[in-house]
Amino acid sequence: MKRTSLAGDSCPVARALDVFGDWWSLLIIRDASLGRRRFGEFQASLGLAKNILATRLRTLVERGILKTVPASDGSAYQEYVLTPKGHGIFPILVALRQWTEEFDEHPDEIATIMVDRDKGKPVKKLALYSQDGRVLGAADTTLKLRPARKTARRLATA
């Protein structure tokens, strides 16, 4: 009766959720992307139990989202920073943020807006484009079976 794992699922959405789809992981990643690095910083910011934080940090490191580095202040402690794989989660955070901005019932409770650092102006909404530059909504897309990879290149040229 373990929580069912989605790791072997063929759906890429499920596979992502298997990695960081639990209640706290994405918030830890959000904090990391805001520059938080220390155990205590995460704990103070998120207010979650320390044992939960410890296990989450451990699995996020195992899964290549975070890595531990020596503390930047020269102390003997360690810090947790995002790997490239972890930084790749940024668009997901943006999408979540923009959904709340658009649909939340109490938008006045949202504390922050995302702006571009250069100009200080709000960023645009994420949009999905086709290869020829059209904006696509959900109804303009379909799923196709992934074409099989060229596994026999060596044979074909041999």
Add this chain to the structure above:
Amino acid sequence: MKRTSLAGDSCPVARALDVFGDWWSLLIIRDASLGRRRFGEFQASLGLAKNILATRLRTLVERGILKTVPASDGSAYQEYVLTPKGHGIFPILVALRQWTEEFDEHPDEIATIMVDRDKGKPVKKLALYSQDGRVLGAADTTLKLRPARKTARRLATA
């Protein structure tokens, strides 16, 4: 010791996760966006326990992500379909999908690709743009305090 609620959080990411950030909700929403509508369809597709599915569907309806409609086949049963608020989650699903496509260790296990319905070509990667059209990475953005809303318009003009 209830699971801590994120509903009152001021972070829009946390607020979104409070609505559909649990283990199953996003997969139900994914299924709904693929056209699945019936309790049995969700259950067969996701393989989750029926009691869990029942409570998830109930809370997703409560929260305005899904709504129930009379069955499209004329039977007395009901179906679950996405509301506009639910359809708004589409970019999040795309972002999750694209993260897996880019970073998963076993991309060969991904079954499908998203294509635009018209041309059948893979969609482009979601990108974040500034208002003047530059592509922004995480490092090119900052959070600013949301400016207070103009609450006193009536007074000001009175």
Add this chain to the structure above:
DNA sequence: GGCATCAGGTTTAATATTGCAACCACACAA
């Protein structure tokens, strides 16, 4: 050095959630 304190956890125990399976009610079909 010696002592107090802090950072970063682990352990323990209570509570909540999940998962499974059995059961149930209604709709529909023959």
Add this chain to the structure above:
DNA sequence: TTGTGTGGTTGCAATATTAAACCTGATGCC
């Protein structure tokens, strides 16, 4: 009207979350 499929609910065992106590090594201070 008997059977079957759909859409649940209920009960129980297993697991996960939580809070709080505890622990250990690092750091700060005199």
